[in-house]
Amino acid sequence: MKIVTGGPFVIIINxxxxxxxxxxxxxxxxxxxKKRDVVAVADLAAxxxxxxxxxxxxxxxxxxELGVKxxxxxxxxxxxNPRSLMFIKKKLDGKGLNESEVSEIIKDLVENALTEVExxxxxxxxxxxxxxxxxxxxxxxxxxxxxxxxxFEKKPVLDKHSIGGISGNRTTMIVVPIIAAAGFFIxxxxxxxxxxxxxxxxxxxxxxxxxxSKEKIMSIVKKTKGCMVWGGTLDLxxxxxxxxxxxxxxxxxxxxxxxxxxxxxxxxxxxxHVVIDIPVGGEAKITSRKGARNLSGKFVALGRRVGIRVxxxxxxxxxxxxxxxxxALEARDVLExxxxxxxxxxxxxxxxxxxxxxRMVGVxxxxxxxxxxxxxxxxxxxxxxxxxxxxxxAEITAEEIKVGKFVYEIRARMSGKISKVSNSLVCRIxxxxxxxxxxxxxxxxxxxxxxxxxxxxxxxxxxAESEEKLEYAKSLxxxxxxxxx
Amino acid sequence: MKIVTGGPFVIIINxxxxxxxxxxxxxxxxxxxKKRDVVAVADLAAxxxxxxxxxxxxxxxxxxELGVKxxxxxxxxxxxNPRSLMFIKKKLDGKGLNESEVSEIIKDLVENALTEVExxxxxxxxxxxxxxxxxxxxxxxxxxxxxxxxxFEKKPVLDKHSIGGISGNRTTMIVVPIIAAAGFFIxxxxxxxxxxxxxxxxxxxxxxxxxxSKEKIMSIVKKTKGCMVWGGTLDLxxxxxxxxxxxxxxxxxxxxxxxxxxxxxxxxxxxxHVVIDIPVGGEAKITSRKGARNLSGKFVALGRRVGIRVxxxxxxxxxxxxxxxxxALEARDVLExxxxxxxxxxxxxxxxxxxxxxRMVGVxxxxxxxxxxxxxxxxxxxxxxxxxxxxxxAEITAEEIKVGKFVYEIRARMSGKISKVSNSLVCRIxxxxxxxxxxxxxxxxxxxxxxxxxxxxxxxxxxAESEEKLEYAKSLxxxxxxxxx
Numbered sequence: 001m002k003i004v005t006g007g008p009f010v011i012i013i014n015x016x017x018x019x020x021x022x023x024x025x026x027x028x029x030x031x032x033x034k035k036r037d038v039v040a041v042a043d044l045a046a047x048x049x050x051x052x053x054x055x056x057x058x059x060x061x062x063x064x065e066l067g068v069k070x071x072x073x074x075x076x077x078x079x080x081n082p083r084s085l086m087f088i089k090k091k092l093d094g095k096g097l098n099e100s101e102v103s104e105i106i107k108d109l110v111e112n113a114l115t116e117v118e119x120x121x122x123x124x125x126x127x128x129x130x131x132x133x134x135x136x137x138x139x140x141x142x143x144x145x146x147x148x149x150x151x152f153e154k155k156p157v158l159d160k161h162s163i164g165g166i167s168g169n170r171t172t173m174i175v176v177p178i179i180a181a182a183g184f185f186i187x188x189x190x191x192x193x194x195x196x197x198x199x200x201x202x203x204x205x206x207x208x209x210x211x212x213s214k215e216k217i218m219s220i221v222k223k224t225k226g227c228m229v230w231g232g233t234l235d236l237x238x239x240x241x242x243x244x245x246x247x248x249x250x251x252x253x254x255x256x257x258x259x260x261x262x263x264x265x266x267x268x269x270x271x272x273h274v275v276i277d278i279p280v281g282g283e284a285k286i287t288s289r290k291g292a293r294n295l296s297g298k299f300v301a302l303g304r305r306v307g308i309r310v311x312x313x314x315x316x317x318x319x320x321x322x323x324x325x326x327x328a329l330e331a332r333d334v335l336e337x338x339x340x341x342x343x344x345x346x347x348x349x350x351x352x353x354x355x356x357x358x359r360m361v362g363v364x365x366x367x368x369x370x371x372x373x374x375x376x377x378x379x380x381x382x383x384x385x386x387x388x389x390x391x392x393x394a395e396i397t398a399e400e401i402k403v404g405k406f407v408y409e410i411r412a413r414m415s416g417k418i419s420k421v422s423n424s425l426v427c428r429i430x431x432x433x434x435x436x437x438x439x440x441x442x443x444x445x446x447x448x449x450x451x452x453x454x455x456x457x458x459x460x461x462x463x464a465e466s467e468e469k470l471e472y473a474k475s476l477x478x479x480x481x482x483x484x485x
Numbered sequence: 486m487k488i489v490t491g492g493p494f495v496i497i498i499n500x501x502x503x504x505x506x507x508x509x510x511x512x513x514x515x516x517x518x519k520k521r522d523v524v525a526v527a528d529l530a531a532x533x534x535x536x537x538x539x540x541x542x543x544x545x546x547x548x549x550e551l552g553v554k555x556x557x558x559x560x561x562x563x564x565x566n567p568r569s570l571m572f573i574k575k576k577l578d579g580k581g582l583n584e585s586e587v588s589e590i591i592k593d594l595v596e597n598a599l600t601e602v603e604x605x606x607x608x609x610x611x612x613x614x615x616x617x618x619x620x621x622x623x624x625x626x627x628x629x630x631x632x633x634x635x636x637f638e639k640k641p642v643l644d645k646h647s648i649g650g651i652s653g654n655r656t657t658m659i660v661v662p663i664i665a666a667a668g669f670f671i672x673x674x675x676x677x678x679x680x681x682x683x684x685x686x687x688x689x690x691x692x693x694x695x696x697x698s699k700e701k702i703m704s705i706v707k708k709t710k711g712c713m714v715w716g717g718t719l720d721l722x723x724x725x726x727x728x729x730x731x732x733x734x735x736x737x738x739x740x741x742x743x744x745x746x747x748x749x750x751x752x753x754x755x756x757x758h759v760v761i762d763i764p765v766g767g768e769a770k771i772t773s774r775k776g777a778r779n780l781s782g783k784f785v786a787l788g789r790r791v792g793i794r795v796x797x798x799x800x801x802x803x804x805x806x807x808x809x810x811x812x813a814l815e816a817r818d819v820l821e822x823x824x825x826x827x828x829x830x831x832x833x834x835x836x837x838x839x840x841x842x843x844r845m846v847g848v849x850x851x852x853x854x855x856x857x858x859x860x861x862x863x864x865x866x867x868x869x870x871x872x873x874x875x876x877x878x879a880e881i882t883a884e885e886i887k888v889g890k891f892v893y894e895i896r897a898r899m900s901g902k903i904s905k906v907s908n909s910l911v912c913r914i915x916x917x918x919x920x921x922x923x924x925x926x927x928x929x930x931x932x933x934x935x936x937x938x939x940x941x942x943x944x945x946x947x948x949a950e951s952e953e954k955l956e957y958a959k960s961l962x963x964x965x966x967x968x969x970x
Contacts, residue, residue: 002535003497003528012488043488050487081734089735092613117731120602124609128577246602249566250574 002060008112009040009062011076014053018044021078028079028115033066039079039113084108088118091125099138106142106239120246123254131256133298136263137305139256143264148235150187150214150269152221156361157270158186160353161262162277163295164196165285167320167426167443171277172200173228173334174350174374177382179357180226181373187221187269189231194244195251197430197442198327201230206331206401206439208392220389227386236268237261253285255295259302266308273309273360275353279317283423289314311360315349319421319449322346326435326442328403329463335398338380345448347374404433404440404463406470410477412453412484420483421449425476426460433464433473440465453484487545493597494525494547496561499538503529506563513564513600518551524564524598569593573603576610584623591627591724605731608739616741618783621748622790624741628749633720635672635699635754637706641846642755643671645838646747647762648780649681650770652805652911652928656762657685658713658819659835659859662867664842665711666858672706672754674716679729682915682927683812686715691816691886691924693877705874712871721753722746738770740780744787751793758794758845760838764802768908774799796845800834804906804934807831811920811927813888814948820883823865830933832859889918889925889948891955895962897938897969905968906934910961911945918949918958925950938969 045051087101190200296312303310336342358366388394434441464470530536572586675685725746781797788795821827843851873879919926949955
């Protein structure tokens with residue numbers, strides 16, 4: 001049956017066969033495949049005419065995995081519960097897990113031997129009881145063992161990472177060309193947006209394709225020293241995707257899993273040095289400097305356990321970074337900064353992160369060096385190389401990037417000074433306008449915190465690719481995006 | 486599509502439509518029905534030819550719920566997360582829930598507005614953080630509000646309940662006829678076995694049908710004062726079934742949920758007085774007298790909150806009760822006891838429970854009274870009335886009950902005294918032999934703890950309805966069922 005469930009493998013079985021197999025709804029079966037056994041969950045057919053006794057229906061992904069065709073015979077058994085369920089219960093009970101226990105859970109997770117309910121109990125246990133540094137290190141290694149790898153033999157391999165949560169924070173697309181122009185490897189893999197108006201991959205995609213095979217990525221990096229690609233095709237952390245899926249409904253983000261998932265991707269990409277950006281602000285993921293210092297310490301300690309040098313930097317996350325929020329508008333900001341213009345905060349933050357990274361590998365006068373690379377046009381040249389290698393238009397200018405045709409301008413109701421820009425509301429408006437699926441949709445800020453504004457002056461614009469989406473975004477304007485004092 | 490998933494409602498949608506709706510795999514949609522809106526979870530079709538753009542496929546139970554036919558137009562919307570998710574997160578965070586929060590979670594659960602992942606987080610929160618007495622009372626009331634009811638206007642309405650876990654513990658089928666013969670209402674609803682060789686409904690079903698409509702049950706009770714029916718058709722606690730489903734993989738049984746689910750069924754059946762049997766033993770659900778006293782106190786306190794008088798009695802759960810384990814073998818034991826013969830422990834325990842119940846409603850000399858009702862044949866006569874009203878053969882004798890034709894005898898390897906009978910192993914053997922699906926399958930104990938035994942003497946028999954099942958059950962005999970000293 002040509003359906004993908006997005007969860008564990010599923011078969012559909014006649015209810016009488018289910019009785020014979022002593023299977024409950026959503027019970028487990030093991031299917032003997034040609035190469036390996038696959039564990040699947042059994043749904044019952046409501047009508048015997050649909051699935052006859054002795055027949056089973058395989059969902060598409062399982063049929064692909066087993067490589068079977070219609071009419072073939074299959075051997076199925078009632079499956080006993082995997083041992084990892086005991087370890088999941090142990091974690092839920094607040095007890096610590098050792099390396100082989102964590103390893104078995106992640107192996108079963110990746111092999112689809114766990115149902116969503118079971119995965120959820122694991123996440124609940126990690127969320128409620130936390131993970132020790134040891135457990136995070138075990139988890140990191142287990143995720144790496146059960147995922148793909150990028151094998152750069154030459155070291156150092158540099159990287160930057162932001163824990164996210166701040167709109168418009170597209171420093172990666174400026175840091176990568178600077179570092180590559182400085183002669184260091186920086187094979188950057190990014191995610192697409194999960195719940196934000198744009199992820200680095202969404203914004204980069206405005207300039208060039210981001211989904212490439214492992215071989216293509218290796219060749220891009222060999223030629224240019226850098227890349228900005230979507231990590232999805234590499235499966236650097238397949239376990240992570242499965243965990244994120246169950247975390248999403250409650251927006252859980254258990255710290256131990258977050259740490260492990262970030263560091264696992266770095267280990268899998270053979271990274272030796274990484275700068276981690278931790279934005280702090282009232283509407284950021286981390287709301288206090290104390291919390292940021294705490295998290296920063298954990299990143300450094302975990303890095304030490306898994307062989308990566310980590311520098312965590314605490315940055316201003318009180319308002320969006322740059323002017324644009326949404327893929328095309330952010331890509332415009334990036335090109336402007338690479339041309340020596342554009343939003344000052346994005347430029348400043350990118351230079352700071354790039355300099356931090358160069359200092360880690362012993363570069364002297366790193367601040368001056370990164371400024372020179374940006375102002376001399378070396379970073380822009382490098383960006384064009386990378387965009388070209390990834391199959392994009394290397395010569396594109398900011399003005400040539402298309403943005404939404406439907407625009408709404410929001411003007412100041414009074415004169416004064418901007419005391420706050422709501423990051424979360426900007427996010428929601430940009431998403432309502434269609435970002436990231438509609439590349440040209442988003443929000444363009446004309447004012448930032450501390451700017452003066454006159455009554456009637458433009459404060460921000462909403463861009464959308466359809467009238468409906470624009471109206472939907474406008475409906476969120478009941479709340480105040482800007483606070484003017 | 487004629488499939489039941491056993492979870493929340495599911496639709497299958499073209500992946501391009503999913504993009505337009507901004508839906509992730511397993512995202513939520515609201516479908517506008519004729520009578521009411523239904524929330525469903527969306528799976529993506531792997532092949533556009535299977536589900537075209539603009540089309541959706543409904544799984545069977547959802548199509549039934551909406552009452553739609555093939556080709557009809559449906560309006561669907563991306564659904565925002567229900568508020569109950571916030572409350573589930575609150576509980577997972579270890580905070581207490583108030584009445585309206587518990588109520589909203591249970592309402593959404595019963596209306597299929599929660600996915601399994603979300604239900605699992607709720608169970609994990611209840612398991613890890615426990616439920617206060619207040620929360621258990623809120624949960625009890627919420628389960629009652631969202632389920633069916635049995636409305637007996639006359640009080641008192643008596644009941645007995647065992648927390649389960651001990652093989653052969655079929656006291657219900659002796660207590661009910663005694664209490665009804667004493668002239669009190671005792672409309673007993675029971676479950677089928679979940680993981681044991683037989684539930685009260687499975688054993689009663691050997692004598693008479695147990696699945697009846699609410700009206701039929703009311704009429705049986707009006708005529709005979711008692712009944713022994715399966716509670717499933719009444720939906721006295723639909724929420725409970727959904728919670729149990731996610732508890733099963735890790736065999737979790739959060740105490741607060743257990744308490745609420747038992748008491749909710751009593752409230753829904755308008756019970757005024759209940760005796761609760763808490764067996765204690767090394768292989769029972771409760772392993773210490775301290776644990777039993779603790780649980781007992783909670784039952785009484787929760788009863789007070791929801792208007793039911795509860796007497797919790799702590800009983801011996803160190804070995805199986807009676808001789809037979811498995812539906813038919815247990816039914817034989819019951820009839821023997823009602824005839825004044827049969828296993829002494831089953832008779833004694835049943836008399837004790839029945840007397841406790843009569844004392845609660847102010848009957849004097851309750852011990853003598855229940856003994857008289859049993860020994861005079863009044864209880865047997867009442868049992869025949871109830872069996873007859875439920876549509877069974879009222880005159881059936883123990884010998885006429887069919888048991889499995891394939892029998893294996895286990896004899897003592899040495900002489901001595903029985904020091905232990907493994908309840909859990911007896912359970913597993915009876916299940917392996919086919920119980921409860923094969924009514925005639927099970928284990929018949931010939932010796933109990935403290936009995937003397939001679940080498941070569943029969944200790945127990947395994948009954949099965951097929952050679953294969955008997956062999957399967959025999960394969961479990963590597964472990965010692967009886968310990969002889």
